[in-house]
Amino acid sequence: MGNVKIIKAEVCSGDECIKDIAREMSSKKIRRFYVVNDKKELEGVVTTVDLIKVIVDNKDSTKVKVRDIMTKKIKYIDLDGSVEDALEIMNELKTFVCPVVDKGKFVGIVSYQDIIQGVVSESRK
Amino acid sequence: MSLGSKMANLEDKLDSGNETLLHKAVRKAREYLGNGPTREDMLISLKKDLRTHFEGVDEVERARRYSKLEAYVDGAIAKYDDNLKGIGRKIVGRGSMGTAFANDIYSLYSKAPFMNFSAASYVLFGAKTLAEVPAVVRYMAKSHDWYGLLKFAVMKPINYLIPILGPAIESGSFERMVKTRARYEAKDRFLEMVGAETGKEKMKRIVKKPFRDLVDSVKPHGMPSGQPAYAF
Numbered sequence: 338m339g340n341v342k343i344i345k346a347e348v349c350s351g352d353e354c355i356k357d358i359a360r361e362m363s364s365k366k367i368r369r370f371y372v373v374n375d376k377k378e379l380e381g382v383v384t385t386v387d388l389i390k391v392i393v394d395n396k397d398s399t400k401v402k403v404r405d406i407m408t409k410k411i412k413y414i415d416l417d418g419s420v421e422d423a424l425e426i427m428n429e430l431k432t433f434v435c436p437v438v439d440k441g442k443f444v445g446i447v448s449y450q451d452i453i454q455g456v457v458s459e460s461r462k
Numbered sequence: 463m464s465l466g467s468k469m470a471n472l473e474d475k476l477d478s479g480n481e482t483l484l485h486k487a488v489r490k491a492r493e494y495l496g497n498g499p500t501r502e503d504m505l506i507s508l509k510k511d512l513r514t515h516f517e518g519v520d521e522v523e524r525a526r527r528y529s530k531l532e533a534y535v536d537g538a539i540a541k542y543d544d545n546l547k548g549i550g551r552k553i554v555g556r557g558s559m560g561t562a563f564a565n566d567i568y569s570l571y572s573k574a575p576f577m578n579f580s581a582a583s584y585v586l587f588g589a590k591t592l593a594e595v596p597a598v599v600r601y602m603a604k605s606h607d608w609y610g611l612l613k614f615a616v617m618k619p620i621n622y623l624i625p626i627l628g629p630a631i632e633s634g635s636f637e638r639m640v641k642t643r644a645r646y647e648a649k650d651r652f653l654e655m656v657g658a659e660t661g662k663e664k665m666k667r668i669v670k671k672p673f674r675d676l677v678d679s680v681k682p683h684g685m686p687s688g689q690p691a692y693a694f
Contacts, residue, residue, distance in 0.1 A: 339676035342683045420676055421669040437673075445682030450616060455676045457609055460664045 341455035343437050343445040348373045351380055351404035358403060359388050372407050377442040381407035413438045414447065423452060495630060498638035504535050504645045511649065515656050527656070534651040538644035545601045545640050554593035558586040559633035566626045587622050587632065594636055601640060610639045 349358055349370045358370055362385060369384040387406045391398055413436040414423040427435050433449045489503045499507065508531060509516070516524055562583045602611060614635060621632040646661060653660045659667075674680075 338678055340678050341676045343677055343680065345682040345684055414673055416674040416677070416680065417672055419670055420673050423673050424669065437677075439674075439680055444680060447677075450612065452676070453609060453612060456665065456668050459668045459676065460661055 339455050339459055341447060341451050343447055346371050346436070346443075346446040348443065349383070349403055350374070351402065351407065353403050354399055355383070355388060355391060355401050355403055355406060356398040358383060359398065362388070370403070371436055371443060371446075372403055373443050379411065379413060379436060379438055379443040380404075381409045382411050382436070383407040411436065413443075415439075416444070420452070420456060423447075424449075427452070493638070495634070496638075497634045498641035499645065501535060501539060504539075504641070504648065505532065508535065508645065508649055508652070512652060515652070515658065527652075530655055531648070531652050534648040534655075535645070537651075538648040539641075541647070542601070542604070542640045542644050545597060545604070546637055551593045551597050551636070555590045555636070556633060558590045558593075559629040562586040562629035563626065563633075566629065570625070583625070583629070584622060586629075587618075590632070591618065597636060601636075605640075605643050607639070607643045610643055614639045 347361070347365065347367055347370050349361075349372055351372050351374070362368070362370070369382055371379060372381040372383060374380055381404075383403050383406060387408070388398075391401055391406060412426050412430055414426060416437060416439040423435070427433075427449050434446045435449075437444045437447050489499065489506065492499050492503055509528075512531070516527060519527070565583060565586070598611070598614075601607070617635065618632070621628040621635070624631070650660045650662065668676075
């Protein structure tokens with residue numbers, strides 16, 4: 338066991354209307370919601386940028402569903418994959434956080450800094 | 463000086479058992495505050511880290527290993543010596559952090575609104591950061607110490623926000639990063655010399671492990687306290 342912490346992330350269903358999501362993002366001060374299905378499988382991610390696009394396109398936010406605007410086929414870290422793969426994915430995505438999946442089910446998110454720190458502290462053991 | 467007395471000298475100097483509590487406290491504090499560990503501090507902490515490599519060998523070999531360790535530490539310090547100099551950076555760094563520290567103390571004493579004194583600190587921190595840029599670029603070209611840089615950069619905004627203690631921690635942070643690297647390189651060379659797994663080799667082995675081995679639990683934790691929620 339190492340010391341990298343998986344952080345709980347906000348999730349929603351693809352059928353939710355984006356006005357509700359925007360309200361939640363505003364009250365919780367978060368930038369993204371991970372979209373999961375009934376089996377907890379990761380379907381996509383919806384971010385504040387996606388919400389801005391809805392405003393720019395003058396769409397009715399009460400009628401647009403998360404599924405219509407979310408980014409599909411997102412990359413994620415598999416708990417059974419190697420640490421090297423995880424770092425490669427984060428480098429490729431140029432992001433500081435990445436979703437984590439265990440046996441196909443969404444678990445949470447992990448930060449780049451935490452992974453690097455985890456690798457370094459393991460090497461010092 | 464005979465080999466025996468040379469070894470006794472070295473052992474005396476390096477033996478953590480001979481270290482007073484006060485010295486130990488000062489050595490530990492130097493890792494987080496001020497200019498970082500001295501050469502002697504590095505030798506003491508390295509001897510602790512590498513103690514298994516000094517056990518089970520004859521006296522001659524032990525003396526050879528001690529002197530090799532000393533030589534590696536000296537070599538690593540010499541390698542980064544010019545990075546640690548930089549008069550301009552030191553004057554701006556010390557001056558700005560000293561002023562920021564004094565400003566924070568005065569503001570607390572005079573009960574000035576937080577925004578007033580934090581604004582002055584931001585300017586002083588900004589000046590220090592700008593003065594450090596050329597030194598950091600030169601250091602990175604030589605060391606490729608991405609982990610050190612990441613830690614150095616991540617800690618900067620946090621130190622910006624902490625009144626009083628922030629400037630104290632930030633002062634000398636560059637020197638601490640460089641000395642941590644020098645210590646790491648000396649340790650790696652020593653491990654290579656004794657035929658043990660070096661830090662680099664260990665790192666390569668760790669990144670091949672499954673990610674599951676690196677996490678503390680599959681059950682997710684709540685948002686870390688003090689972490690701005692929007693960062694995620």
